[in-house]
Amino acid sequence: MKSGLQRRLLLLLLAPMGVLAVLGAYFDYRTAGNVALQQDQQLLRLIPLLADSVVGPGTEQGTPPILLLAPAIEEFVKGRANAGGFRVSDAAGNFVAGEAWIPVVLPPTFDAEFHSVEDRGISYRIVVQRAKTTAGELILQLADGADPRQQWVRSMLLTVLLPNLVLVIAAGFAFNWAVTRALRPLIELKEAVERRSPRDLSAIDPLATPAEVQPLVTALNRLFDLVNDQAEGQRRFVADAAHQLRTPLAGLQAQVEAWAQAARASGKEGAVTLSADKVLRLRSATRRTSQLANQLLALSRADASVTSAQPMQRVDLRELCESVLPTQLDAAMKKGIDLGLETQPAQVTGHEWLLRELLSNLVDNAIKYTPTGGTVTIRCGPCSRPDAQGVEQSGAYLEVEDDGPGIAPHERSLAVQRFYRVKGTQEEGNGLGLAIADEIARLHRSQLELGDARPATEGEQTARRSGLKVRLQLV
Known part of the structure; x- marks a missing residue:
């Protein structure tokens, strides 16, 4: 500008x-x-x-x-x-x-x-x-x-050129000041649009802009409305589809679970083995489909336009971690995983239900990819991080660490994308867990930091690291 x-x-x-x-x-x-x-x-x-x-x-x-x-x-x-x-x-x-x-x-x-x-x-x-x-x-x-x-x-320099040069320089400063003051509302409008989140499609106030720019602002607002309506329709479709799928999938999963138990307890050994194998595959498919529906619903709920209407509040991270831990104990105990908690008092401003969804996804991912007998640790506590101007601000962090296979550095930027599965992964999944967590992190003006659970040894420099540490810093 x-x-x-x-x-x-x-x-x-x-x-x-x-x-x-x-x-x-x-x-x-x-x-x-x-x-x-x-x-x-x-x-x-x-x-x-x-x-x-x-x-x-x-x-x-x-x-x-x-x-x-x-x-x-x-x-x-x-x-x-x-x-x-x-x-x-x-x-x-x-x-x-x-x-x-x-x-x-x-x-x-x-x-x-x-x-x-x-x-x-x-x-x-x-x-x-x-x-x-x-x-x-x-x-x-x-x-x-x-x-x-x-x-x-002889007098050209003093009577003509020099006065004219001084006049042009003085006029340049005066014009620059006047033009800067006149364009200030337009520059402020440009800066306000640049500071916006890509998903902030709220209308710009035309009365706060110069009359010459108001037609442009009106056209932008019309475009924002069209894009917002289209995005809202997509969100509504995903949310409705996921919500409608939950009930029949829950019923189907309950029936398959009952069939799986009945198949184990009845019949001859050979026939039972064949029947149980098919039922267990069906159970795995229904579990995965049910999880996908729940994750799609969570992804839709984590949208910025949905959360913008809900005010942020103070969230106690220690209480949040303690409330998530019991919901993941059964899954950890089935694999013999040591699910631990290391917390310190810490509070942040945010959406509690979204942070709980984020932490649940991170813990669920850690348990799923950690081998039997492994360890998963949930941590939280105070920390500081620099703001946009480089000034340190006090805040807090959430962290989930496991000793699973980890994620190679060149795949970490891809791992937070929707439906991306890390190469060589044998566990079932939809590739949405880290994507949902990253979406929630961005809503809280932060981002997920993926790293190694422990420093790599010399033999692991080109191989996949052992263990994954996912950290989120909040203010």
């Missing part, structure tokens, strides 16, 4: 000023040229009077001729003290009368000629003419040091 619209406005404002300054200098020069032309015409009128001022030859041989300056010539000389004068020379150019410093010029004809001469830092305009007088043929010269064009060149 600043480098685009503001720069163009400044250029469009300053460019005419520069053009006007150049035009002003040009017209000043033209004015000086007109005055100089009038001066040349005056010198042409005076040179015949200088010839008439020679009233006769010298009284003796070799003496200068007798001069009686005409009033106009006398006034011209007196009016230009130290900046003008005349010279009378004989036909060969020898000095006869007047100012000896005026350089002699020998014109080939009797026509008047003009020359410019620099002397003692003054530029002179000189008219010279060969004329026949009562004292014989003489060379007459009039010098005028008040040449407007030469004065214009």
Whole structure:
């Protein structure tokens, strides 16, 4: 915004000023040229009077001729003290009368000629003419040091260029201040849109923007409404589908569980083995489908537009961990996993039900991928983390650590994507557990940190690490 619209406005404002300054200098020069032309015409009128001022030859041989300056010539000389004068020379150019410093010029004809001469830092305009007088043929010269064009060149820097340059610089600062103030609402609008979450589709207040931008804001709000309606329809479909699937899937799973128990307890050994195997496969499929429906429902509920209408509250992480632990004990005991708790008092601001969903998914994942006899540990406690400006802020952390196969570093960014399964995984799953947890973390302006449960040994540098530690820092 600043480098685009503001720069163009400044250029469009300053460019005419520069053009006007150049035009002003040009017209000043033209004015000086007109005055100089009038001066040349005056010198042409005076040179015949200088010839008439020679009233006769010298009284003796070799003496200068007798001069009686005409009033106009006398006034011209007196009016230009130290900046003008005349010279009378004989036909060969020898000095006869007047100012000896005026350089002699020998014109080939009797026509008047003009020359410019620099002397003692003054530029002179000189008219010279060969004329026949009562004292014989003489060379007459009039010098005028008040040449407007030469004065214009000398005073160009101080009277034209420097004031115009100062004016353009001052105008540049003034225009920059004015344009910045005028564009401030537009820049604030741009910054407000940049600070928005990609899922924040709330309308922008048109009355808080300049009148010229209000049509654009209205169009953006219309687009936000369309996108929001489409996203809301998708969320509603996922939530309704998942909710509708839960009841029949729960009934189907209950029936399959009963069949599995009945298959183990009845019939001959061979027949029971075949029947139980098929029923157990069916039970596994129904469990996975039921889990998928629940996870899709959780993913839909974790959407930013849904949670934005619900205020955040203070959440005690220790109580949260203690409430999640009993719900995961049965699954841990079936695999002989040591499910432990290491907590310290810590509180954060957030949505308690979403944080519980996040922690449940992390613990469920850890138990699922930890081998029999392994260990899963839930931790929480105070910590600090830098904000956007790099200032440390006090907060708290949630952490789940296991000693399962872990996730290779190059797969960790993919593991939080929806429906992604880590290569080589044998356990059943839908690839949504970490995705749901990461979605909830982003709603709390944070993100999941995946790392090794313990440092890798030398032989494990290129292999999969042993154990996974998932950490979430909150404020």
